[in-house]
Amino acid sequence: MSLDAAFLTALLLSTLRQTTPLLLTALGGMFSERSGVTNIALEGILLFGALTAAVVVERLEAALGPGPHPWLPWVGVVSAMGVGGLVAFVHALVSIKYRADQIISATAINLLALGAPSLVLTYFYGNATSSKEVVNRLPLLFGLSPVVYLAFLLVPLSWWVLFKTPFGLRLRAVGEHPEAADTLGVNVYRMRYTGVVLSGVLAGLAGAYLSIGFLNQFVRGMSAGMGFIALAAMIFGNWHPAGILFSTLLFGLASALAIQLQGSEILPAVLVQAFPYVVTVLVLAGFIGRSRPPAAVGKPYEK
Amino acid sequence: MLTDCKRLGLLVLLGGGVALLLWYLAPWAVPHRVFGGEGVLLNPFGHHLPQGSLPQGYRDAWLYPVFYLSLAWLALSLLLPWTKAGPRGLYWAGALGLGLFLLTYLLFQGSVAQVNAGAERPLLRRYSLGLGSYATLAYGLYLLLLARVFSPGGLALLVRRRGVVVPLFSLLLASLLGGAIVAVLKESPGEAATWREALMLKLDLITYTYQLLYSPLVSPSGFLQSLLLATPLIFTGLSVALGFRGGLFNIGAPGQLILGAIAAMLVGVYLPGPRWLVLPLALLAAALAGGLWGAIPGWLKARFGAHEVINTIMFNYIAASLFLFLISANEYKFFGQTLHLPFKYPGYEARSYEVRPEARIPHWTDLVAPGGELSFALPLALLLGVLGYFLVRRSLGHRVLAAGLLGALGYGLGGLLPGPQVAFGPDLTSVRLNGAFLLALLALLFFHLYVFRHVGGYELRALGLAPKAAEYGGVNPGRKVVWTMFLAGALAGLAATHYVLGGGIDEYRLKQSLPYSVGFDGIAVALMGQNTPLGVGLAAWLFGILLTGGLQVNLQLGISRELVAVLQALIVLFIAAGGFLPRYFTDPLRAAEVELKAEKEVKE
Numbered sequence: 001m002s003l004d005a006a007f008l009t010a011l012l013l014s015t016l017r018q019t020t021p022l023l024l025t026a027l028g029g030m031f032s033e034r035s036g037v038t039n040i041a042l043e044g045i046l047l048f049g050a051l052t053a054a055v056v057v058e059r060l061e062a063a064l065g066p067g068p069h070p071w072l073p074w075v076g077v078v079s080a081m082g083v084g085g086l087v088a089f090v091h092a093l094v095s096i097k098y099r100a101d102q103i104i105s106a107t108a109i110n111l112l113a114l115g116a117p118s119l120v121l122t123y124f125y126g127n128a129t130s131s132k133e134v135v136n137r138l139p140l141l142f143g144l145s146p147v148v149y150l151a152f153l154l155v156p157l158s159w160w161v162l163f164k165t166p167f168g169l170r171l172r173a174v175g176e177h178p179e180a181a182d183t184l185g186v187n188v189y190r191m192r193y194t195g196v197v198l199s200g201v202l203a204g205l206a207g208a209y210l211s212i213g214f215l216n217q218f219v220r221g222m223s224a225g226m227g228f229i230a231l232a233a234m235i236f237g238n239w240h241p242a243g244i245l246f247s248t249l250l251f252g253l254a255s256a257l258a259i260q261l262q263g264s265e266i267l268p269a270v271l272v273q274a275f276p277y278v279v280t281v282l283v284l285a286g287f288i289g290r291s292r293p294p295a296a297v298g299k300p301y302e303k
Numbered sequence: 304m305l306t307d308c309k310r311l312g313l314l315v316l317l318g319g320g321v322a323l324l325l326w327y328l329a330p331w332a333v334p335h336r337v338f339g340g341e342g343v344l345l346n347p348f349g350h351h352l353p354q355g356s357l358p359q360g361y362r363d364a365w366l367y368p369v370f371y372l373s374l375a376w377l378a379l380s381l382l383l384p385w386t387k388a389g390p391r392g393l394y395w396a397g398a399l400g401l402g403l404f405l406l407t408y409l410l411f412q413g414s415v416a417q418v419n420a421g422a423e424r425p426l427l428r429r430y431s432l433g434l435g436s437y438a439t440l441a442y443g444l445y446l447l448l449l450a451r452v453f454s455p456g457g458l459a460l461l462v463r464r465r466g467v468v469v470p471l472f473s474l475l476l477a478s479l480l481g482g483a484i485v486a487v488l489k490e491s492p493g494e495a496a497t498w499r500e501a502l503m504l505k506l507d508l509i510t511y512t513y514q515l516l517y518s519p520l521v522s523p524s525g526f527l528q529s530l531l532l533a534t535p536l537i538f539t540g541l542s543v544a545l546g547f548r549g550g551l552f553n554i555g556a557p558g559q560l561i562l563g564a565i566a567a568m569l570v571g572v573y574l575p576g577p578r579w580l581v582l583p584l585a586l587l588a589a590a591l592a593g594g595l596w597g598a599i600p601g602w603l604k605a606r607f608g609a610h611e612v613i614n615t616i617m618f619n620y621i622a623a624s625l626f627l628f629l630i631s632a633n634e635y636k637f638f639g640q641t642l643h644l645p646f647k648y649p650g651y652e653a654r655s656y657e658v659r660p661e662a663r664i665p666h667w668t669d670l671v672a673p674g675g676e677l678s679f680a681l682p683l684a685l686l687l688g689v690l691g692y693f694l695v696r697r698s699l700g701h702r703v704l705a706a707g708l709l710g711a712l713g714y715g716l717g718g719l720l721p722g723p724q725v726a727f728g729p730d731l732t733s734v735r736l737n738g739a740f741l742l743a744l745l746a747l748l749f750f751h752l753y754v755f756r757h758v759g760g761y762e763l764r765a766l767g768l769a770p771k772a773a774e775y776g777g778v779n780p781g782r783k784v785v786w787t788m789f790l791a792g793a794l795a796g797l798a799a800t801h802y803v804l805g806g807g808i809d810e811y812r813l814k815q816s817l818p819y820s821v822g823f824d825g826i827a828v829a830l831m832g833q834n835t836p837l838g839v840g841l842a843a844w845l846f847g848i849l850l851t852g853g854l855q856v857n858l859q860l861g862i863s864r865e866l867v868a869v870l871q872a873l874i875v876l877f878i879a880a881g882g883f884l885p886r887y888f889t890d891p892l893r894a895a896e897v898e899l900k901a902e903k904e905v906k907e
Contacts, residue, residue, distance in 0.1 A: 095879075100879035101879055104552075104830070104875065105876060105880070107875065108872050108873070108875035111826070111872035112876070115867075116865070116869050118863045118865035122861075122862070235610075267638075268637070270628045273624055274621045277618075278617075280613070281603070281617050284607075284613060285614075286607070
């Protein structure tokens, strides 16, 4: 293996592909945490999104016939975003209205995402591990899925939303000092619900990208910790869109390198797979001192 | 604001309404269940009969008097709250309901026995009461509960017992939602002519699912199997609970379990020596390895402030990679050079060599009745151990030491006594319950002694409740965090001994199929058990029962066993939300307010 142009192109494309779900999820996590709610349920929401997209597209194909339906994958994407938002809403409801420990409530959703897909898969396909393959995957645009371009476009967009709009100001205020925001007439609860649901919608989109963009079916546990890695990237990126872009690219590169190394004889594949996780640990240990979370994150607010 | 009297009346009306609805819609009894789960469903408003007629010779006449009695009882209970009898009268109504349920049960059993009597092979074998009769029982219990809550100081009692109320209520809610999921995901067997019959079939399907889930309670082999599945859950539940007590969230139990399994395998396979040396060393190695794997994220938190939640999760993935690296192949290429490992057993499957017989944890039959003779070793050890603990009136260390020594003495002496011959059927001996279960019980004891009777545990709880106060009180938080994570990891690591050294699944090896996700189940166990040893033990047993029953549900109804995982997740979610109960069930300050108010009431 030599470092020729073909290899570099493959590595670049692979990096962009690996970065996309992380970037979407990390941006989602940013909106949630900026509003003051930790959301480690994003891992589970990724899975729910992936499952929804794959099952919706496959079921519609079964009803309409396989023939090329260019609009079909987008129905899957939209329903995945809807389900993602819905699951995030459950987390929001339990942790905002019922003041649950946000990490435990999110863990419950992650546990649910380990078990529930099997029930759904058994119901539709009679096996508990994977869905039937779909024909209508997300299309490719210059070798990459449109979702990839969308994810990178979302970086400047979310920067603008967060720092240049009244909505963003309120969202940040609610996460930094909810009492002060409340005094100024901001509806703390509504802002937090919005932030959490937004994170679920983005993670649902990332999930749809995994199942009908990256692959063509849902496979059990296919998110493989991406939701958690995205959260580490968000911390590393200092809860800022530009920082998140940089850190998710780093993680994307680590995953892409791991994939490129798998066929080679440089390092054993089973060890290389652990690479992104080790990077996460190192990042959390080495750089966390520099980053500063929103002041009120993780704390339930009471009027 | 409603008066207490009105509120009680409305609550009774609500419960009575639900009971009446279930009496109308749900089967009262299922004298016979045909293959595929469809039942012969009896209901006073019309039966559902799969083959068009009742089973040969079955008489359903008992149902009607019971039904009219129940109606009279319902009417009485609805009126009672509005009379002078008030809550006290409801006690009687509740007790009456329990009696009525007992009557239903006896009459039904009688009707089945009548058919079966005389026949060589019983005609009706799969029979049970139905949801309609259970509604009678539930409404009776509900009345008793209301009576207690509306007596002076009743609410305060519930609030004081919130550690039990919240998990049980969450279990109830999760079960209701689980029932709805079953109803949606599974078509009911059998054809229905009317909508009432269709609903009756659905309700019977849900009831049957739960009967299967809890069926291990009534069969000896199922009972043993539930203890088998509870064993690793006790360890991982304690691991998570210890973290919670110290204000830490240990999601790393799966990874710690994997490291424990690797260490147990290394010692168990490769260390020669006598049993009394090798087995304890293998156990120790498992605990140590799990502990160290837990201590690293603890250290990262103490030293760098890295959050333990994400780190422990990352360490799960890293441990899984390491585990596969060791046992999935024996040759690896590193930068063109070849590395040889000795661990993988030849063959297609990724598994280690077998653990040497000296390092194996004995099977339960070898503990209870070695060589077919009932042994007195364990009962005597327990007796002397307890005596030793309570007779020595000195420090905790002395008491534990005395208990341990006397227990060992009892074990030795008991082994010498001759016992009667016993024989167990193959359905019991095939259950792979082993000595790891006893270790799990010891771990529960350790948890109690350390957390509630030892200075270290006191510091741990102080740190969990009020970190700053604990620090002013002289606790070194960094060191305590590392130590807590070490102990939590050690408990999770010991869970692995059940699989590798105890042969808890099928072989005495480390295999790729090691079910390390029981580490996640530990979260549900710890929350359900409210981080107390007794609670963790009971919660682990409950989940052991459900997991065993889940197998039956899968076999008989074709519903994925993951239904149990979904129930667990829902339980965690609902407990996190305080069971959606009023605030005074979750907030200690508000709870204290309720109790103070109740004290005043009682004095008046």
